[in-house]
């Protein structure tokens with residue numbers, strides 16, 4: 036039994052687990068160019084907010100090595116241009132721009148282009164390592180919050196493969212498996228691209244967690260029939276007031292948790308907070324292509340030309356969130372006051388110290 040990983044970097048080589056092919060094929064691909072990294076993020080080969088940020092950071096470092104100028108100012112502009120390009124690959128997860136901005140800023144501290152190239156790679160590695168540590172800490176806090184609870188529901192994949200390791204919402208289950216604490220996890224399949232059935236179920240099986248698959252429409256009945264005791268989800272962006280964007284269907288679960296009076300937890304590292312925006316209304320929601328809904332495994336499941344609305348994320352309002360689990364601690368309402376207190380004085384996108 037082991038916890039699967041999705042991103043590795045060794046001597047300037049970036050290798051990712053192709054999450055589009057899971058669970059039937061376990062295929063690792065080497066990303067060699069900025070365009071490869073853009074495409075991997077855009078097509079969900081690498082996905083999940085922290086993993087997108089980590090991959091983009093390595094992508095920027097990869098591309099920087101190939102810029103031939105010796106002039107630091109010119110180099111900085113080339114890196115900025117690359118960052119803007121990668122940053123446009125997906126709009127909702129704030130970890131993407133957070134990581135890119137963090138990398139671009141290290142160029143400002145470099146004395147030469149060669150030193151800047153080195154610093155970029157080092158900073159990408161640091162982001163990767165910090166995320167693993169954050170996720171482990173989130174798992175430990177999550178275990179505390181879930182004390183005495185066994186049956187827990189989740190959606191999408193906020194797991195190890197969506198991060199550096201352990202995941203956010205799934206971290207308590209991985210850590211629980213290590214120490215013999217047993218959970219019964221109910222994983223929503225997560226239409227339309229099945230991150231729940233393809234990824235979460237696979238990932239939890241790899242680390243020996245007891246997981247049961249349900250369709251998204253079975254959530255309410257399952258909460259009743261199986262006496263689900265808590266819901267835990269990841270996040271793509273958390274506004275200053277605690278409103279949280281996550282995979283489409285998360286809002287349904289937040290409403291259900293409220294209706295059934297069970298806790299609804301969000302688990303995310305501080306790099307997922309965007310305290311530059313006041314509320315979830317300002318979070319850009321990605322819309323993806325209609326074929327994700329009109330087709331299944333390449334076969335049409337709707338009349339040709341059907342009108343489609345395919346938002347990839349929704350926003351759970353802060354009032355429905357029982358607590359937000361971060362590596363810096365467990366944040367409880369009132370979020371407007373408690374988020375800045377937990378994250379420190381940071382006022383921008385992402386909030387790692």
Ligand SMILES: CSC[C@@H](O)[C@@H](O)C(=O)COP(=O)(O)O
Nearest residue numbers: 082083084191193197269270282
């Ligand atoms: C730790 S991952 C948190 C979120 O990014 C996750 O829950 C999610 O919504 C992922 O969406 P995806 O479209 O698969 O990138």
